[in-house]
Amino acid sequence: MEFEDGAIIDGVHYHQFDVVIVGAGGAGMRAAIEAGPKAKTAVITKLYPTRSHTGAAQGGMAAALANVEEDNWEWHTFDTVKGGDYLVDQDAAEILAKEAIDAVLDLENMGLPFNRTPEGKIDQRRFGGHTRDHGKAPVRRACYAADRTGHMILQTLFQNCVRLGVNFFNEYYALDIVMTKVKGKDRPSAIVAYELATGEIHVFQAKAIIFATGGFGKIYKTTSNAHTLTGDGVGIIWRKGLPLEDMEFFQFHPTGLAGLGILLTEGARGEGAILRNASGERFMERYAPTIKDLAPRDIISRCMVMEVAEGRGAGPHKDYVLLDCTHLGAEVLETKLPDITEFARTYLGVDPVTTPVPVMPTAHYAMGGIPTNVKAEVLSDNDTVVPGLYAAGECACVSVHGSNRLGTNSLLDINVFGKRAGNNAADYSMTADFVPVPKNPAGFVLGLVEQLRDSNGTERIAGLRKELQEEMDKNAQVFRTDESLAKVTETIHVLRRRYKNVSIQDKGRRYNTDLLEAIELGFLLDLAEVVVFSARNRKESRGGHMRDDYPTRDDAEYMKHTMAYLTGDPHSADAADHITLGWKPVVITNYQPMERKY
Amino acid sequence: MSEVAVVEESAGVPGGPIQAFTVTLIIRRFDPEVDAEPHWQDFDVEMYPTDRVLDALHKIKWEQDGSLTFRRSCAHGICGSDAMRINGRNRLACKTLIKDLDISQPIYVEAIKGLPLEKDLIVDMEPFFESYRAIQPFLIASDKPDKERIQSVAQRAVFDDTTKCILCAACTSSCPVFWTDGQYFGPAAIVNAHRFIFDSRDEGSQVRLDILNDKEGVWRCRTTFNCSEACPRGIEVTKAISEVKAAILRGNPGLPSSDLVLTPVGA
Numbered sequence: 001m002e003f004e005d006g007a008i009i010d011g012v013h014y015h016q017f018d019v020v021i022v023g024a025g026g027a028g029m030r031a032a033i034e035a036g037p038k039a040k041t042a043v044i045t046k047l048y049p050t051r052s053h054t055g056a057a058q059g060g061m062a063a064a065l066a067n068v069e070e071d072n073w074e075w076h077t078f079d080t081v082k083g084g085d086y087l088v089d090q091d092a093a094e095i096l097a098k099e100a101i102d103a104v105l106d107l108e109n110m111g112l113p114f115n116r117t118p119e120g121k122i123d124q125r126r127f128g129g130h131t132r133d134h135g136k137a138p139v140r141r142a143c144y145a146a147d148r149t150g151h152m153i154l155q156t157l158f159q160n161c162v163r164l165g166v167n168f169f170n171e172y173y174a175l176d177i178v179m180t181k182v183k184g185k186d187r188p189s190a191i192v193a194y195e196l197a198t199g200e201i202h203v204f205q206a207k208a209i210i211f212a213t214g215g216f217g218k219i220y221k222t223t224s225n226a227h228t229l230t231g232d233g234v235g236i237i238w239r240k241g242l243p244l245e246d247m248e249f250f251q252f253h254p255t256g257l258a259g260l261g262i263l264l265t266e267g268a269r270g271e272g273a274i275l276r277n278a279s280g281e282r283f284m285e286r287y288a289p290t291i292k293d294l295a296p297r298d299i300i301s302r303c304m305v306m307e308v309a310e311g312r313g314a315g316p317h318k319d320y321v322l323l324d325c326t327h328l329g330a331e332v333l334e335t336k337l338p339d340i341t342e343f344a345r346t347y348l349g350v351d352p353v354t355t356p357v358p359v360m361p362t363a364h365y366a367m368g369g370i371p372t373n374v375k376a377e378v379l380s381d382n383d384t385v386v387p388g389l390y391a392a393g394e395c396a397c398v399s400v401h402g403s404n405r406l407g408t409n410s411l412l413d414i415n416v417f418g419k420r421a422g423n424n425a426a427d428y429s430m431t432a433d434f435v436p437v438p439k440n441p442a443g444f445v446l447g448l449v450e451q452l453r454d455s456n457g458t459e460r461i462a463g464l465r466k467e468l469q470e471e472m473d474k475n476a477q478v479f480r481t482d483e484s485l486a487k488v489t490e491t492i493h494v495l496r497r498r499y500k501n502v503s504i505q506d507k508g509r510r511y512n513t514d515l516l517e518a519i520e521l522g523f524l525l526d527l528a529e530v531v532v533f534s535a536r537n538r539k540e541s542r543g544g545h546m547r548d549d550y551p552t553r554d555d556a557e558y559m560k561h562t563m564a565y566l567t568g569d570p571h572s573a574d575a576a577d578h579i580t581l582g583w584k585p586v587v588i589t590n591y592q593p594m595e596r597k598y
Numbered sequence: 599m600s601e602v603a604v605v606e607e608s609a610g611v612p613g614g615p616i617q618a619f620t621v622t623l624i625i626r627r628f629d630p631e632v633d634a635e636p637h638w639q640d641f642d643v644e645m646y647p648t649d650r651v652l653d654a655l656h657k658i659k660w661e662q663d664g665s666l667t668f669r670r671s672c673a674h675g676i677c678g679s680d681a682m683r684i685n686g687r688n689r690l691a692c693k694t695l696i697k698d699l700d701i702s703q704p705i706y707v708e709a710i711k712g713l714p715l716e717k718d719l720i721v722d723m724e725p726f727f728e729s730y731r732a733i734q735p736f737l738i739a740s741d742k743p744d745k746e747r748i749q750s751v752a753q754r755a756v757f758d759d760t761t762k763c764i765l766c767a768a769c770t771s772s773c774p775v776f777w778t779d780g781q782y783f784g785p786a787a788i789v790n791a792h793r794f795i796f797d798s799r800d801e802g803s804q805v806r807l808d809i810l811n812d813k814e815g816v817w818r819c820r821t822t823f824n825c826s827e828a829c830p831r832g833i834e835v836t837k838a839i840s841e842v843k844a845a846i847l848r849g850n851p852g853l854p855s856s857d858l859v860l861t862p863v864g865a
Contacts, residue, residue, distance in 0.1 A: 048723065050765050051669075051677040108746040111737030113754060113761050113797070120748035145761070151676060152761065159736040197716065226671040262674045342832075343674060346693060349648075462660030505664030508631045511717040514664040 001439050003205075012442045013195075013202040017042040017167075018429035019422075020191050020206035022174045022233055025052030026150070026414035027393025027421070028212035029157035029166075034422030035210075036166045039429045042204060043166060044193050046173045046228060046516075049158050053214055053226045054414065057150025058339065059267030060127060060142030061107075061411035063100035067121045068140045073097040075133060076141065080409060081591045083129040083296045084367075084402020085543035085553065087246070087561065089587040092374050092398040096409070096416055103415040104143050112156040114145050115336070125336075126270040129296035129406040135598065138270075138294045142408040147265050147337045153411055171196040173516055175448065177209065177236050177389075178441045186240070186380075188389045189435035192445045196516070199509030201442045201449075207432045208425035211237065211370060211378070211391040212418060218520075219528040220363035220477070221469035224256055224263040228520075233395045235523030237370050238530065242380055243563045245397040245584065246368035247527070248535035249544045251405055252478050254300040256362025257347055258320035264340045264359060266407040269293045271336055273325040275304070276356060277312040283321075288598040295598045298404040298544045301361040305478045308360075315358060322356035329353075361478055367405055367544060368534075369397040371563065371584070376421035382563065382584045388428055388435070392421040399561065402586075403543025452518050457501035461518045464495050464502065468521075468528060476532055481549045485536045489575055492529045496571060499525060526570065533575045534562045555593050560585055621645045621701055623654055625666065626708035627718055636715065640704070647697035651684055651705065655691060655719075668719035675830055678766030682719050683708045688768040688828040710771035712780065725780060726767045729787040733809055737794065738802030753798040756854060760793040760838050762831040769825035769835050781814045785825035785835045788816055792838040795851045803851040811846050819843070 003009060005016040019035045021028045024045035035041045045052070064071040076097035081088045108114060108122060115123040124140040132139040145152040161168070178190040190205040213233025217225025238244055254275070255264040269275070275293050277283050287303045288295035295303075304321050307313060314322050325333060325341075330353045333341045337352075344350045344357045370391040371379045376398075378389040393414040400413055471491040475484035499521065506514035540554035541547045561584040568578030620642050628636035641658045652670055659666045668691070669679040675693040684694055685706050699705055713721035741747070763786065770776050770784035791810055795803045810816045816839055825835035841854035 047671055047677075047679070048727075048765075051671045051679050053672060053677070055764070056672050056674070056676050105746055109739075109743060111739075111794075111797070111799070113749075113757070114746075116749055116751050116754050118751065120750045120753075122746050146758075148676075148762070151764070155761075155763075162731050163734075163736040226677065227673060228671045339676070346695070347648075347674070460660070461664075506667070508629060508665070510630050511667050511720050513667055514659070 001437055001441070011200070013200060015042065015202060015204045016434065017204060017206050019208045019210065019425045020044060020204045021210045021212060022191060023212035023214060023393070023395070024049035024168060025212060025214050025393065026054035026153055026157060026411065027418035028210070029161050030415050030418030031210050031212060031392060031422030031425065032166045033157065033160050033164065034419055035426040036161070036164045038426040041167060042169060044169045044172045044174050044191060044204065046171065046232070048170050049161070049168060050154060052154060053229055054411070055151045055154040056224070056226065056263065057153070057411050058147040058263060058265035059270065060125060060144035060149050060408045061104060061153070061415070062127065062130060062141050062406070062408035063104040063143055063412065064097065064141055065101060065104065065122060065124065065143065067117055068124050069132070071132065071139050071141055073100065075131065075139070076100065078134050078591060079130050080400060080406055081402070082135070082596060083406040084404050085596055086559065086591070086593040087399070087402035087542060087586055089399050090589040090591060091587045092400045094589065095374055096400045096412060099416045100412050103412060103419070107153060107156055107415065110156050110160050112145065112152050114143055125267060126294060127407045128266050128269065128294045128300070130408070131291065135290070138291055142267065142270065144267065146335070147267055147339045150411060153415070169193070172202065174213070174232065174236065175445045175519060177240060178203070178437055179240055180435050180438055182435060187387060187435045189437045190441055192442050194445065194449065194516070196511055196513070199512055201445055203437065203441050205434055205437050207429035207434055208388045208390065210421045210425050211395050212393045212421070213395045215366045215394040216524065216527045217363045217366070219468065219472050219524050219531065221473040222256065222261040223363035224253055224261055225363065230520035231523050231527045232520065234369055235526050237378070238526055238566055241566055242378065242386070243371055243565050244368060244530055245371040245563055246399060246403070246534070246561050247366070247530045247564055248538050248562060249367035249403045250363060250531060251297055251365040251367060251544045252301040252361035253364035254297055254304055254361050255323050255359040257343065258315070258358035258360045260347055261362035262343055262347060263362065263364070264323060264343065264357065265337065266297070268323060268325055268337055268340060271332055272328055273323055275300070276322045276324050277307045278314040278318060279312065283307050283312070291598045296404055296406060299598065301478050302546055304361060320358040320360045323359045324356040325352040326354060326356065363477070365405055365410060366394055367397070367399070367401040367403060369395045372396050372398055374398060374420070375424050376417050377424065388432060390421040390425050392417040403545060448519065449515065452502070452504055452515055453507055455503040457503040459498045459502040461502055461504065461521050464498055465521050465524065467491065468495055468524060472528055476535065479546050479548050480535055481547060482536060485532050488532045489529070489536070492525060492532065493573060493575070496525050529575060530564050530579065533579050534564050534581065537581050538562060559593060616646050616648065618644050618646050619701055621654060621696060622704040623658065624704045624706050625718070628715055629665070630717055645696050647695070647701070649696050650692050651694045651696065651707065652680055652691040654696065655707070667717045676764060678764035681710050681766040681768040681771070683710055688772040690766060690768065690830045693830050710767060712771045712773070712777045713767065723767065726770060726784070726786065729783045730765065730790055733783065733787050733791040733806055734802060735790045735794065737797065737800055738805070739799055740801060747799045749798055757793050757796040759833050760789045762833050763789050763793070764831060766830060768828040768830055772824040772828035774822060774824065775818050775820055779814070779818065782818045783810065783814055785839060788839050788842055789833060789835055792842050795842060795845060796854050807842070807846050807851070810842055816843050816846065
């Protein structure tokens with residue numbers, strides 16, 4: 001259909017932009033800073049930009065600046081590959097580590113107030129899995145701003161978006177991507193979004209579209225993720241039959257506040273904090289004798305769960321371990337770790353200065369997501385690019401994180417690949433025409449909204465969501481087995497059927513968050529199923545995917561990426577009837593897989 | 599206030615058994631599609647002392663009344679979505695524990711004041727962000743360094759406090775001057791100006807000092823300290839404003855000093 005920019009047709013608003021970015025966290029705003037000055041750009045975000053969860057990241061951003069000790073990007077590349085249990089695409093990891101240096105300097109030049117060395121340079125601290133000379137000892141590689149590095153990145157990027165006059169559409173929920181058949185191929189032509197304030201629907205036609213929608217940690221109950229991290233962007237892509245890569249790999253961050261999941265940065269251990277079991281033993285010495293408490297997250301989380309399972313947990317129910325910061329002293333806690341010190345005081349009533357803090361693993365980060373190449377172009381199979389479609393940040397899978405992301409590599413990822421996505425999308429939009437939008441492009445979203453508003457079903461959103469999250473915590477967490485995953489599969493199938501019978505109480509148009517929670521639950525159900533189906537299929541243990549029934553890594557069979565496709569009716573009883581799995585080779589350049597010891 | 603005889607551990611919190619209580623929340627509701635005026639509505643919810651006010655709001659929304667509307671995201675005080683007036687004080691709902699309120703009394707919850715009410719606990723944030731944008735909240739620097747700019751630990755420490763701002767509007771919407779004069783920049787915008795005025799790398803301080811020397815600028819501040827009390831990040835907001843006032847009087851940013859102007863000056 002034809003329309004003018006700004007037209008309202010049958011109550012639906014129509015816009016035209018060269019580049020539309022979905023999501024205003026770190027990756028989205030870093031992309032906007034590149035695309036904005038070159039092309040007519042819009043950023044659509046379900047929140048206000050400064051509410052994005054990049055702001056919750058604490059510890060740092062890795063870059064081999066070598067400001068405080070010898071370091072180089074090749075060591076960083078190796079650590080990233082080994083940290084990801086060799087499922088990392090090594091060409092992408094090289095780019096990540098090499099471009100890290102400019103990414104940090106870009107941020108400093110944009111105004112980010114990093115902590116400083118005595119010489120006034122950017123200070124650096126230790127972090128899990130980051131080592132000197134291929135594993136010899138921990139190295140100071142994480143550039144940081146106290147324990148609010150993500151907050152400072154989000155603020156700095158937003159400040160620069162303000163400087164550049166970036167066009168934000170705040171509290172617009174992207175709910176669909178419109179695909180148009182061009183010469184037999186599906187091409188993205190527009191984003192359909194729901195405006196929270198009014199309940200009106202907007203179609204954003206764009207020459208290039210960037211997904212920067214973050215993660216989907218809310219498939220779990222115990223998570224460091226925000227309530228709004230429901231995987232809408234990844235779910236939109238999935239429903240179009242485009243693949244999702246390596247969805248079985250979900251990172252559980254070792255140090256969530258026990259029972260709450262609120263994150264306590266790994267930077268605490270970077271500054272010297274120690275994990276202890278009930279008897280006060282520094283148990284990581286047993287599991288990772290060289291780098292101990294600074295082993296990667298997958299390993300530490302597993303060890304913590306094992307300590308508790310074997311009866312060495314602390315507390316009245318022996319169900320957590322302790323993060324001991326007491327020897328760091330009040331000054332280090334107040335100046336380098338002030339936020340987490342306050343979190344422990346506020347939420348657990350525990351003062352880290354004097355008392356070890358109860359911690360357990362918390363669902364933190366999706367290594368998998370929308371497959372892209374190193375240009376941030378989205379792939380429709382192992383190597384075919386979808387022209388004009390880009391993804392960056394947690395929603396994407398390049399794959400620089402493989403089966404386990406190193407701490408501080410995600411703030412890096414959003415900057416390196418957010419910048420690439422913004423540049424490449426802007427360049428593409430300069431040479432491309434709009435792909436025509438088909439008739440009634442908002443039809444799917446209008447139907448979805450209408451159906452939920454009109455439904456008088458008996459099921460309630462919150463109850464179904466709780467059941468999903470509790471089941472995922474119980475049976476698809478740090479340790480999984482075929483049996484536990486089969487249970488989740490069955491639960492999801494039942495919940496999906498019940499989801500058809502949900503109703504909402506708020507029937508209004510303005511600020512209807514009830515309606516959006518219902519839509520978000522649909523995405524959570526879809527993504528949880530892909531996670532579990534992919535996890536059942538990978539009969540080995542690697543990185544964040546630990547199978548009790550297949551406890552070792554099996555390179556002969558599984559040194560490859562999972563590619564999952566929606567190929568049937570999602571309501572069919574057997575997930576195998578609607579999800580098709582394939583494999584994609586891992587890119588290996590310099591590092592042959594080795595046993596992973598720390 | 600009836601005490602429920604449930605003795606079981608809160609899902610959240612390690613430690614000994616904790617009692618659940620029935621807590622009454624009295625929430626100021628407003629549905630723009632139905633109501634001419636806001637009205638107060640009671641809800642009873644069973645909560646643990648260590649739960650947050652946000653947990654209580656969720657419990658109401660998820661179990662009793664899905665139309666109750668509020669913003670929230672991170673749920674641990676870093677995203678700035680859920681500033682609201684709780685028992686007459688501006689706080690983040692996710693950082694206010696039930697036990698830290700007087701639970702023998704109902705808990706009153708309403709939207710922050712001074713910004714247009716949209717629905718229930720949601721206000722229009724646009725005027726707030728407009729003031730923020732007006733003070734040029736970004737580094738202004740003409741040099742193009744190859745590496746990082748050098749900044750000493752001491753230079754960095756000078757503006758550390760104001761870098762903590764999460765733009766939640768708790769300070770601005772607690773300010774009596776802002777309530778009566780919506781044109782006033784408000785504490786949050788001044789805090790964000792402070793963050794750049796005292797950054798040794800910045801060259802735009804004079805521009806911002808001129809902007810804030812305007813009649814709707816810092817001189818409207820009556821030093822009531824509401825903003826400092828409201829800040830969920832513990833920023834010494836009034837001190838920051840005073841440091842900006844002193845810099846305007848000195849005619850340059852120099853090093854911050856607030857001795858001169860802790861009491862109201864000017865207008």
